[in-house]
Amino acid sequence: MKDDFEMQNPLKPSTPASRLPDFSAIKPKDVLPALEELLQDYHRGIETRLASGRKNGWTLVESEASWADELSRAWSPVSHLNSVAGNEKLRKAYNAGLKRLTRHENWRQHHQGIYQAYYDLRHSPEFKSLSPVQQRIVDLELREFHLAGVDLSDKAKKKYRKLVMRLSKLGSKFSENLIDATQAWTLHLEDRTRLEGLPRAELNMLKGIARQHKTQGWMVDLSAPSFQAVMTHGEDRELRREVYTAFVTRASDQGQKPGQWDNMPLIEEMLSLRHRLARLLGFDNYVEYALERRMAETPGSVLDFLHSLAEQARSAAQEQYGALQDFARSQGAMLPLEAWDIAYWSERYRQAELHLSDEELKPYFPLDRMLDALFFTTERLFGVSLSADSSVSTWHPDVRFFWLEDHEGRRFAGLYMDLFTRKHKRSGAWMDVCLSRRKLEAGEQLPVAYLNCNFSPPTVEQPCLMTHDDVETLFHEFGHCLHHTLTEVEWPQINGINSVEWDAVELPSQLMEYWGWDDEVLSRFAHHYQDDKPMPADLKNRLLRSRNFQKALFLVRQLEYALCDFRLHLEYNPEAPVNPLAILDQVRSEISVVPVPEWNRFLNSFSHIFGGGYSAGYYSYLWAEQLAADAWGRFHEEGALESETGEALRREILSVGASRPAMESFIAFRGRPPEPAPLLESYGLL
Ligand SMILES: [Zn+2]
Structure with a gap:
C-alpha cells in the first residue's frame, strides 16, 4: 500500500x-x-x-x-x-x-x-x-x-552535456535576475501632480499597485501596464525619463542599482557556450546549428529576408519619424526628442491625426465582449464552441477554464485563461502546453493549453477594458492555443505546437490577429461596455486607419532586434569576442531611425533570446508574419468568416502539427510557396 x-x-x-x-x-x-x-x-x-x-x-x-x-x-x-x-x-x-x-x-x-x-x-x-x-x-x-551529439566520442559527449547543463542554468538565472530587478524598483507618489496626463483607468491601476504594497496614493512599477501608462501619457518629462531609465537598465551595469543582477556576463557566457556547442556538433556557428530545426534553410536566406525588408522600411520609417518630430516641435516640444519622449509624442500625434486615443477606444473593448468575439470567430471558422467550467481547479480565482466542443457538443480539448496582471506573475503574454493529445489505454488524453496575458484587472468602477493592442494580443495567444488544441495527430512528439519549426510556429497566432481587425467582428462585438451601443462608424474608421499609422517605425525596431540576435549568434568569434553591445550599436547605426541613449541596456532584458527559446530565432516573428499575411490573403479573397476557408486552414495547418514540414503545410493551404508582397502591404509599404 x-x-x-x-x-x-x-x-x-x-x-x-x-x-x-x-x-x-x-x-x-x-x-x-x-x-x-x-x-x-x-x-x-x-x-x-x-x-x-x-x-x-x-x-x-x-x-x-x-x-x-x-x-x-x-x-x-x-x-x-x-x-x-x-x-x-x-x-x-x-x-x-x-x-x-x-x-x-x-x-x-546520448x-x-x-x-x-x-x-x-x-x-x-x-x-x-x-x-x-x-x-x-x-x-x-x-x-x-x-x-545532441550521439555520434560524438565519450569525451566530447561529456563536454556536450556540461555545456547544455550550464546553458540551461544561465537561461534560468537570466530570467530570475530580470524578475528580481523588475520587482526591486517602484516609485511611490503621494499626490497626483507628477501623474498629470494619465487617464483615469491608468491612475486607478497605479492606485491598485500602491494598495498591493499596502500603502496610500499611487505607485509606478516596472510591470508592462504601469510602464506603458507613464511612457504614453505622462506629461511630466522628468518622470518619463526616470521610469524609462529604470526600465531599460534593468539587470545591468547601469541605472539605480548598477551591477546588481547584471545579466551581461551571462549573455557573454551564453554566446560563447552556444558557439562551442555548435562547433562541437560540426557546425560553423550557432546559427547553422539552429537552422537545422527551422523552416528557413540557410543563414543567407534569413539575412536576405531581413535586409530586403529593412531596405523597404527604412526610408518610410525616416519619413514617419520626421513627421513625428515636426508635430512635436509644433506643439512646443524640445528637440531633439529623447527615447522617453517617443511613445508620449506618438500618442499625441496619433490623437491629432486620427483623433484616436486608447481612452476613447477602450470602453468598446470590454474583455468579456472580446472573448465573445474570439469564440464567435472560432465557431464560424471551425464549428468549435467553448464552454466555461468553474469546477476545474486553478491557481487563482481570476483564472477561467473552458472546454472546446465540436458540433455535437463532444469535448475534445481544454483551455485555461489567466488574463490579468498580478504580483509574482511573469510579464508579457504567452501560451503554454498543459496536456498533449494522446491515446491512452482508457480512452484519450485531451489537449489542454494555458493562455496567459497581463491585462489591467477590473476595478470596482469598471470591468477590464482593453486597448486594441490588448485585443490583438488576446487573439494572438488564442491562435497558439487553437494550433495546440485543434490537433488531430495522436502522437505528442509532433502534435499541436510540439516540434513545429520555430519560424513557422507563429503562423497561426499572427494570422488570428487579423480577426481582431475584421469589420464584421468589430461591428458585432466592439460595443460600449455601459450602453452596449456599437462603435460609431467614424471611430471604427479611424481605428482601421490607425493600423498602419507610424508602422514602419515599429517594423524597423523589430528588424533591429531580429538582426541583432541573428548577428550575435552568426558572427561570434571565440578568438576575438566582440562586446555584444557593439554589435547592437552596429545594427542600430545601419537601420535604426529613432535615437537610443548610449546607456540603454535593452540586451540585458532581451528574454526571448537569453531566457527563452528564440536564440538566433527572433527573425521568426517576421518570417511567420510573412506567412500569416499571405495566408490571410486567402481569407481576404474568399471571405474573412468563410467556413470552408476556415476548414482548409484547420485541415492543412492547425490540425497537422509537425507531422509534415511547415512549408508543405503552407503550400497545401495557399496553393503555392509564401510571397513577401502581402507582408509589405500589411505594413502599408506597397
Ligand atoms: Zn506568439
Whole structure:
C-alpha cells in the first residue's frame, strides 16, 4: 500500500480521470519525488526493453511517447506555476526539477541503445509499413539524436552535456535576475501632480499597485501596464525619463542599482557556450546549428529576408519619424526628442491625426465582449464552441477554464485563461502546453493549453477594458492555443505546437490577429461596455486607419532586434569576442531611425533570446508574419468568416502539427510557396 505522502502527491500519473492538474493541491515538496518516480519508470522501462533482446521496433517509440508524456504532464503545471504564481520555495523546487530533467534529457539523447533501436527501426522492413506520420516521428528523433551529439566520442559527449547543463542554468538565472530587478524598483507618489496626463483607468491601476504594497496614493512599477501608462501619457518629462531609465537598465551595469543582477556576463557566457556547442556538433556557428530545426534553410536566406525588408522600411520609417518630430516641435516640444519622449509624442500625434486615443477606444473593448468575439470567430471558422467550467481547479480565482466542443457538443480539448496582471506573475503574454493529445489505454488524453496575458484587472468602477493592442494580443495567444488544441495527430512528439519549426510556429497566432481587425467582428462585438451601443462608424474608421499609422517605425525596431540576435549568434568569434553591445550599436547605426541613449541596456532584458527559446530565432516573428499575411490573403479573397476557408486552414495547418514540414503545410493551404508582397502591404509599404 502506498504511504500517505504518495497518495497525496497530485503530480503522480494515477490521479484524476480528466488528467487535468489539481493546482490547488500541488506543493513544492511534491515536485522532486514525482519526477524521480516517473524517471525511474522511464529508465527501468528502457533498460528492461533493451536487455530483453527482443526486437523493439515501433513499440519502443510508443512506450517512450508514454513515459515522456507522463513526465511532461507532471512538469507542465510546476513550470507553469513558477511563471504565474511563483514563490521562493517553488522556484527552488522548479530549479531542482529543471536540473533533474536536463540530466535525464542528456542521458536519453546520448543513450546508444535507444539511438540504435531507432536506427534499426529506420532501416528495417517494419519502417515501410509505418504510416507517414510515424515515419516522420522516427526521422525527427534520429535528427535530434544527431543534433545532441550521439555520434560524438565519450569525451566530447561529456563536454556536450556540461555545456547544455550550464546553458540551461544561465537561461534560468537570466530570467530570475530580470524578475528580481523588475520587482526591486517602484516609485511611490503621494499626490497626483507628477501623474498629470494619465487617464483615469491608468491612475486607478497605479492606485491598485500602491494598495498591493499596502500603502496610500499611487505607485509606478516596472510591470508592462504601469510602464506603458507613464511612457504614453505622462506629461511630466522628468518622470518619463526616470521610469524609462529604470526600465531599460534593468539587470545591468547601469541605472539605480548598477551591477546588481547584471545579466551581461551571462549573455557573454551564453554566446560563447552556444558557439562551442555548435562547433562541437560540426557546425560553423550557432546559427547553422539552429537552422537545422527551422523552416528557413540557410543563414543567407534569413539575412536576405531581413535586409530586403529593412531596405523597404527604412526610408518610410525616416519619413514617419520626421513627421513625428515636426508635430512635436509644433506643439512646443524640445528637440531633439529623447527615447522617453517617443511613445508620449506618438500618442499625441496619433490623437491629432486620427483623433484616436486608447481612452476613447477602450470602453468598446470590454474583455468579456472580446472573448465573445474570439469564440464567435472560432465557431464560424471551425464549428468549435467553448464552454466555461468553474469546477476545474486553478491557481487563482481570476483564472477561467473552458472546454472546446465540436458540433455535437463532444469535448475534445481544454483551455485555461489567466488574463490579468498580478504580483509574482511573469510579464508579457504567452501560451503554454498543459496536456498533449494522446491515446491512452482508457480512452484519450485531451489537449489542454494555458493562455496567459497581463491585462489591467477590473476595478470596482469598471470591468477590464482593453486597448486594441490588448485585443490583438488576446487573439494572438488564442491562435497558439487553437494550433495546440485543434490537433488531430495522436502522437505528442509532433502534435499541436510540439516540434513545429520555430519560424513557422507563429503562423497561426499572427494570422488570428487579423480577426481582431475584421469589420464584421468589430461591428458585432466592439460595443460600449455601459450602453452596449456599437462603435460609431467614424471611430471604427479611424481605428482601421490607425493600423498602419507610424508602422514602419515599429517594423524597423523589430528588424533591429531580429538582426541583432541573428548577428550575435552568426558572427561570434571565440578568438576575438566582440562586446555584444557593439554589435547592437552596429545594427542600430545601419537601420535604426529613432535615437537610443548610449546607456540603454535593452540586451540585458532581451528574454526571448537569453531566457527563452528564440536564440538566433527572433527573425521568426517576421518570417511567420510573412506567412500569416499571405495566408490571410486567402481569407481576404474568399471571405474573412468563410467556413470552408476556415476548414482548409484547420485541415492543412492547425490540425497537422509537425507531422509534415511547415512549408508543405503552407503550400497545401495557399496553393503555392509564401510571397513577401502581402507582408509589405500589411505594413502599408506597397
Ligand atoms: Zn506568439
